[in-house]
Amino acid sequence: MSREVISLDSITFHYPGSEQQVLKNVSFSVREGEWVAIVGHNGSGKSTLAKLMNGLYFPKAGSIHIAGKKLEKDTVWETRKHIGMVFQNPDNQFVGTTVQDDVAFGLENHGVPHEDMVRRVHSALRQVKMDDFLNQEPHHLSGGQKQRVAMASVLALQPDIIILDEATSMLDPTGRQEVISLVRALKQEQEMTVLSITHDLEEAAKADRLIVMNQGEVYRTGTPEEIFELGDELVSLGLDLPFPIKMGNALKAQGVPVQGQHLTEEELVNELWTSHFKK
Amino acid sequence: MDISLQEVEYRYAAGSPFEKKAVENVSFTVSSGECVAVIGHTGSGKSTILLHLNALLKPTSGSVVIGDRTVKAGRKEKDLKPIRQKVGIVFQFPEQQLFEETVLKDICYGPMNFGVSEEEAKCRAVYWIKQVGLSEEILQESPFDLSGGQMRRVAIAGVLAMEPEVLVLDEPTAGLDPRGRKEMMNMFFRLHKERKMTMILVTHSMEDAADYADKVVVLHKGKKVHEGTPRELFSDAERLSEWGLGVPEVVRFQRMLEAKAGRKLPGICLSIEELAASFSELSGGKAT
Numbered sequence: 001m002s003r004e005v006i007s008l009d010s011i012t013f014h015y016p017g018s019e020q021q022v023l024k025n026v027s028f029s030v031r032e033g034e035w036v037a038i039v040g041h042n043g044s045g046k047s048t049l050a051k052l053m054n055g056l057y058f059p060k061a062g063s064i065h066i067a068g069k070k071l072e073k074d075t076v077w078e079t080r081k082h083i084g085m086v087f088q089n090p091d092n093q094f095v096g097t098t099v100q101d102d103v104a105f106g107l108e109n110h111g112v113p114h115e116d117m118v119r120r121v122h123s124a125l126r127q128v129k130m131d132d133f134l135n136q137e138p139h140h141l142s143g144g145q146k147q148r149v150a151m152a153s154v155l156a157l158q159p160d161i162i163i164l165d166e167a168t169s170m171l172d173p174t175g176r177q178e179v180i181s182l183v184r185a186l187k188q189e190q191e192m193t194v195l196s197i198t199h200d201l202e203e204a205a206k207a208d209r210l211i212v213m214n215q216g217e218v219y220r221t222g223t224p225e226e227i228f229e230l231g232d233e234l235v236s237l238g239l240d241l242p243f244p245i246k247m248g249n250a251l252k253a254q255g256v257p258v259q260g261q262h263l264t265e266e267e268l269v270n271e272l273w274t275s276h277f278k279k
Numbered sequence: 280m281d282i283s284l285q286e287v288e289y290r291y292a293a294g295s296p297f298e299k300k301a302v303e304n305v306s307f308t309v310s311s312g313e314c315v316a317v318i319g320h321t322g323s324g325k326s327t328i329l330l331h332l333n334a335l336l337k338p339t340s341g342s343v344v345i346g347d348r349t350v351k352a353g354r355k356e357k358d359l360k361p362i363r364q365k366v367g368i369v370f371q372f373p374e375q376q377l378f379e380e381t382v383l384k385d386i387c388y389g390p391m392n393f394g395v396s397e398e399e400a401k402c403r404a405v406y407w408i409k410q411v412g413l414s415e416e417i418l419q420e421s422p423f424d425l426s427g428g429q430m431r432r433v434a435i436a437g438v439l440a441m442e443p444e445v446l447v448l449d450e451p452t453a454g455l456d457p458r459g460r461k462e463m464m465n466m467f468f469r470l471h472k473e474r475k476m477t478m479i480l481v482t483h484s485m486e487d488a489a490d491y492a493d494k495v496v497v498l499h500k501g502k503k504v505h506e507g508t509p510r511e512l513f514s515d516a517e518r519l520s521e522w523g524l525g526v527p528e529v530v531r532f533q534r535m536l537e538a539k540a541g542r543k544l545p546g547i548c549l550s551i552e553e554l555a556a557s558f559s560e561l562s563g564g565k566a567t
Contacts, residue, residue, distance in 0.1 A: 018424065041458060042427055042428035042456045043426040043429070088454065169454045170454060172321065199456040235458075238456050238459070239457055244532075247532060247551055247554070250551045251555045251558065254555040254559035256555065266535075270539075272540075272558070273536070277541070
């Protein structure tokens with residue numbers, strides 16, 4: 001088993017000046033090289049988790065370990081080096097006037113020597129396939145391209161973990177697809193640990209493991225197959241089912257026999273074809 | 280109230296070296312009580328058209344007829360306020376526009392700007408906050424203490440409290456969770472049905488266009504390239520992809536299935552239920 005890179009132990013949290021418990025006794029861990037998706041309705045505490053893991057806030061009770069180190073006020077700068085975050089709104093995270101300046105920004109802050117910096121900027125942009133856009137203005141890029149540049153800025157800092165906080169929710173379907181395939185490539189080629197916070201079930205279906213949050217608590221964890229078995233229970237938590245499962249259920253309701261559940265459209269099409277058309 | 284665009288052209292920074300034509304020769308009519316979706320790829324001119332719907336932009340050529348008013352290129356317009364009251368726009372991420380100390384004050388701000396008394400504005404706030412699915416108690420809170428989804432609802436209540444006749448929605452559900460998305464669209468649809476409120480939905484969700492619109496207008500590179508019912512439009516996936524657009528998931532799935540099976544269903548299906556029924560009929564003999 002690979003080692004745990006993120007581990008949360010009995011986290012409880014409420015925002016300053018508010019009585020409401022946003023997180024209640026939340027524990028989970030993420031192993032090196034794993035892609036974990038945290039799903040939950042708006043207000044379920046997903047984004048608060050991201051803020052705690054990056055030390056923007058500190059839990060009222062419980063502890064967080066990042067790459068084996070306890071996250072505290074004294075260690076926050078150390079632990080942040082391990083984590084790169086990509087946020088929801090692509091327009092809120094640009095500082096540079098060109099794509100390459102933007103990616104260089106984080107490296108400059110870390111005092112990386114110039115030569116090294118140039119190399120890392122180029123290599124990060126190559127990884128996200130945006131190396132043809134070095135001198136473009138970020139504002140002229142499409143949503144998906146912007147998020148890829150944001151990911152390059154994060155990759156240039158060579159983190160061990162990438163946290164995507166609703167990073168695809170503002171993108172159109174094409175942009176969303178671009179970001180999801182990039183995440184998959186990073187995971188496969190570089191064994192990056194990915195934690196994506198999302199309510200896009202198609203995105204979540206591609207993760208290794210899902211953590212379902214509800215009202216500030218961990219409701220269930222499991223593989224996508226296990227979680228989507230929950231069916232209408234997920235819907236009652238404010239979530240949805242991926243399209244192929246909904247389609248399968250509707251077919252069953254119409255009396256069309258469908259075996260088990262399919263997480264991809266291809267699987268469902270193949271089954272329908274095999275059972276109804278193939279002679 | 281009808282809104283009609285007639286050969287609308289708009290150039291940003293007209294007359295300067297940076298002049299850029301954003302839309303050209305766009306004509307379409309939104310009749311009173313209709314729900315029209317405007318779709319198009321990023322950069323297709325959707326947002327520019329949106330701004331013409333309540334005269335935030337004036338065409339550089341052509342005209343826009345909004346109820347009994349005509350906004351025409353080259354003519355100075357006075358007193359546009361009544362237009363802005365009748366056509367309410369919910370911009371993308373409207374929660375970013377919240378600014379008041381309390382939710383109540385924020386919702387009252389719009390109506391009071393249009394001359395509604397404070398008392399009446401408060402009544403409307405109480406009414407609309409419930410309509411958007413929040414409780415009355417929230418009125419006393421600061422909008423900045425709310426969750427993202429709640430803030431969105433407050434901002435929308437602020438537009439609805441102006442009681443517009445036409446509601447323009449720019450990607451109203453972006454960033455909401457699936458339940459929030461469904462609740463919000465159902466709420467708009469209910470207003471549209473019950474109050475005969477005219478709706479214009481600017482979206483890149485083909486699902487929403489298929490589910491809610493009577494008519495879809497497609498913009499591509501600043502021009503109108505199609506106008507018709509969702510069923511017509513989504514039957515032609517090839518043309519849609521030329522415009523950088525997709526079809527709803529259910530249509531894509533139907534096409535995949537048809538390609539694999541080598542035979543076609545009688546017509547395209549716009550919902551999962553419709554497709555399941557159509558498939559069951561087709562395979563009826565073989566189902567066990």
